[in-house]
Amino acid sequence: MSSSPYAPAGNILNQIIKTKKGLKAVAYNKDGELTCSKTAYAQSSHVLQHKPLLDKILREVPVDANNKGLLYILLYELLMGPNRAIRGGGALKRQLLKQQEQLQATLFRLQPSFANMTASSPDQSSSDYVTIPRYVRVNTIVSSMEQVLSQIDAKTKPSKNNKNKKKTKKPSLQDSSSSSKMPRYVDPHVPNVLVFPPTASTRANLQELVKSQQVVLQDKSSCFSALCMVHGFDTLPSMEGDFLDACAAPGNKTCHLAALLTEQAAAAASTTTTTTSKSSSSKRASSVVVHALDKSKDRFELLQRRMKELTETPPRDGDAKKNKVTTVECHNADFLSIDPETDETFSNVTAIMLDPSCSGSGMISNHQEAMDRDPLSKPKNFDRIESLSNFQFQALQHATSAFPKVQRVVYSTCSVYVQENEGVVQRLLESSSSSSSSSNDGNDGGEWELVAPKCLDHWHRRGLEHPDVVGLSPEQLQCLIRVNPEEDGTNGFFVACLQRKAANKAPKKKKKKMIGAKKNTYEKPLATMGMELYDNQFNKDDNSTGKEEKEETSTVLSSSAVTTMSNQKSSGKMKNDDDSSSKKKRKAEGDKEGDEEESNIVSKKRAKKMEWKKKQREKKLLRLAKQEQQANNSSEQ
Numbered sequence: 001m002s003s004s005p006y007a008p009a010g011n012i013l014n015q016i017i018k019t020k021k022g023l024k025a026v027a028y029n030k031d032g033e034l035t036c037s038k039t040a041y042a043q044s045s046h047v048l049q050h051k052p053l054l055d056k057i058l059r060e061v062p063v064d065a066n067n068k069g070l071l072y073i074l075l076y077e078l079l080m081g082p083n084r085a086i087r088g089g090g091a092l093k094r095q096l097l098k099q100q101e102q103l104q105a106t107l108f109r110l111q112p113s114f115a116n117m118t119a120s121s122p123d124q125s126s127s128d129y130v131t132i133p134r135y136v137r138v139n140t141i142v143s144s145m146e147q148v149l150s151q152i153d154a155k156t157k158p159s160k161n162n163k164n165k166k167k168t169k170k171p172s173l174q175d176s177s178s179s180s181k182m183p184r185y186v187d188p189h190v191p192n193v194l195v196f197p198p199t200a201s202t203r204a205n206l207q208e209l210v211k212s213q214q215v216v217l218q219d220k221s222s223c224f225s226a227l228c229m230v231h232g233f234d235t236l237p238s239m240e241g242d243f244l245d246a247c248a249a250p251g252n253k254t255c256h257l258a259a260l261l262t263e264q265a266a267a268a269a270s271t272t273t274t275t276t277s278k279s280s281s282s283k284r285a286s287s288v289v290v291h292a293l294d295k296s297k298d299r300f301e302l303l304q305r306r307m308k309e310l311t312e313t314p315p316r317d318g319d320a321k322k323n324k325v326t327t328v329e330c331h332n333a334d335f336l337s338i339d340p341e342t343d344e345t346f347s348n349v350t351a352i353m354l355d356p357s358c359s360g361s362g363m364i365s366n367h368q369e370a371m372d373r374d375p376l377s378k379p380k381n382f383d384r385i386e387s388l389s390n391f392q393f394q395a396l397q398h399a400t401s402a403f404p405k406v407q408r409v410v411y412s413t414c415s416v417y418v419q420e421n422e423g424v425v426q427r428l429l430e431s432s433s434s435s436s437s438s439s440n441d442g443n444d445g446g447e448w449e450l451v452a453p454k455c456l457d458h459w460h461r462r463g464l465e466h467p468d469v470v471g472l473s474p475e476q477l478q479c480l481i482r483v484n485p486e487e488d489g490t491n492g493f494f495v496a497c498l499q500r501k502a503a504n505k506a507p508k509k510k511k512k513k514m515i516g517a518k519k520n521t522y523e524k525p526l527a528t529m530g531m532e533l534y535d536n537q538f539n540k541d542d543n544s545t546g547k548e549e550k551e552e553t554s555t556v557l558s559s560s561a562v563t564t565m566s567n568q569k570s571s572g573k574m575k576n577d578d579d580s581s582s583k584k585k586r587k588a589e590g591d592k593e594g595d596e597e598e599s600n601i602v603s604k605k606r607a608k609k610m611e612w613k614k615k616q617r618e619k620k621l622l623r624l625a626k627q628e629q630q631a632n633n634s635s636e637q
């Protein structure tokens with residue numbers, strides 16, 4: 001057995017290679033507990049992110065090794081690790097050191113950006129990498145933004161008494177808070193979402209809050225589904241009907257939906273109390289049901305446990321009624337076999353959130369898809385994508401046709417491929433159009449229509465034009481939300497909000513009676529509690545905090561390093577409404593000329609940077625060649 005300090009990570013990698021499973025599947029047990037050290041997990045994750053590049057290097061410079069997992073780890077440490085060095089000893093290390101120069105020269109040729117890095121600049125801090133921050137959603141059923149922040153500050157405040165304690169690094173972010181506070185921002189698109197640097201210390205500082213169910217570590221884009229369900233449409237959802245999360249496990253979106261509905265019910269109840277205190281609406285508001293379905297038995301168990309913890313933990317403010325407002329009922333069932341006509345449990349469902357199994361190609365941690373993330377090209381694993389797409393369509397069709405009372409459906413995936421996104425929506429609209437013979441409204445036919453989500457009207461990346469999806473009009477594409485994992489600082493995502501057309505034609509009188517028919521007066525997040533809105537601060541050159549200790553899943557190669565998503569026709573970038581931002585001052589929202597001007601400036605800057613990098617690379621190679629020459633000379637002497 002190897003005594004190398006990298007042996008545990010090497011073993012994990014060997015298991016991944018042998019079983020072809022993902023890192024999480026190998027490193028976690030059934031109960032969701034990590035079975036190896038965090039260090040081994042992080043090391044394996046770093047290697048997996050760079051495995052395609054490491055493979056290329058090894059193809060050009062073969063290294064003889066029986067222990068492939070260990071080879072990957074040592075090679076990564078030597079060429080790309082934070083110290084560009086291998087700790088400990090061993091035959092494999094000696095072998096690699098012998099071939100070091102050749103390996104390094106190959107790396108610089110294949111991935112020139114590495115030539116500009118010094119040993120003290122870890123690979124992830126290269127400008128070829130985009131940082132995905134750590135997003136934290138405050139679980140408003142249990143806690144609040146204020147409570148969460150005060151607990152974080154209490155935890156991170158350096159103790160005055162303990163002078164021997166390790167000095168904490170001074171945050172270099174221009175956070176409005178004092179330097180002793182953990183750097184944090186407010187997400188500009190999703191309320192109650194905080195943004196932290198993606199470091200191990202962030203995670204450590206949040207651990208207690210996660211355990212006490214006050215926060216959920218949920219990526220920003222994954223919050224779009226529930227947000228759209230409640231605040232995406234012109235009216236708030238009816239609280240008289242039930243909600244259904246059709247593919248719910250592990251339940252992040254379900255819990256978010258429950259929290260938003262609880263907030264909505266609380267707002268409705270407070271309005272009701274001030275107007276008609278004996279109104280029955282407050283009664284109704286206290287019995288919102290969210291059915292959470294999952295077909296997989298294991299995942300269902302996880303879902304059930306998490307929903308109990310996240311939605312039934314007593315609120316910190318002592319308002320015991322709060323977590324009785326929304327009840328989450330979990331069901332281990334196949335969504336496709338649910339028939340509300342015969343199963344009374346689901347007969348009152350009026351809204352469906354559908355987040356079906358997908359390729360996960362938008363997830364930055366999905367190393368297998370990392371080299372194949374161009375949504376415009378045909379996916380390499382086309383057959384798999386096609387079969388996923390067929391299932392997704394079937395599920396969306398079921399949601400829109402089998403539930404007569406359903407008025408709104410929010411469809412989402414964390415895939416970047418059009419086949420799983422725009423393609424599924426187009427098929428649905430086409431099938432809905434052909435099956436609806438009664439439609440004579442002069443519109444494009446069909447019972448269902450797309451809605452541009454109100455809550456994301458300041459999100460600029462929209463549906464993609466693609467030769468395979470010719471059936472969607474520019475207006476329809478504008479209704480679709482896309483997230484580019486390389487440019488938007490969050491995992492790739494897609495959301496479509498569908499509304500039954502008949503919902504618009506409901507008699508006005510009836511509409512008025514429903515609590516949910518209230519106009520949606522959603523307001524996007526504003527900077528609160530002295531915090532700035534997040535505007536990519538963790539990726540800016542002048543901000544180094546968070547780069548010293550990146551978490552394993554927090555980085556993704558940018559377009560220049562891996563694939564080009566920049567040719568996406570929808571060029572929307574994440575924007576915020578922070579008036580102090582100079583970018584914002586330069587252009588008004590929606591100003592296309594301004595957008596083009598900015599993209600020209602960006603291209604020029606990029607070209608200049610590339611030129612500079614090229615020169616640096618040449619210098620480095622020259623230096624290496626000189627060193628090699630000197631080494632040869634001295635060995636000849």
Ligand SMILES: C[S@@+](CC[C@H](N)C(=O)[O-])C[C@H]1O[C@@H](n2cnc3c(N)ncnc32)[C@H](O)[C@@H]1O
Pocket residue numbers: 222246247248249250251252253254293294295296299333334335336355356357358
């Ligand atoms: C993308 S995940 C859902 C993630 C979840 N919405 C969240 O945010 O935590 C897809 C889930 O759909 C479940 N699933 C797949 N086919 C299903 C079906 N026919 N009926 C119900 N659930 C299904 C899978 O087991 C998986 O847990």
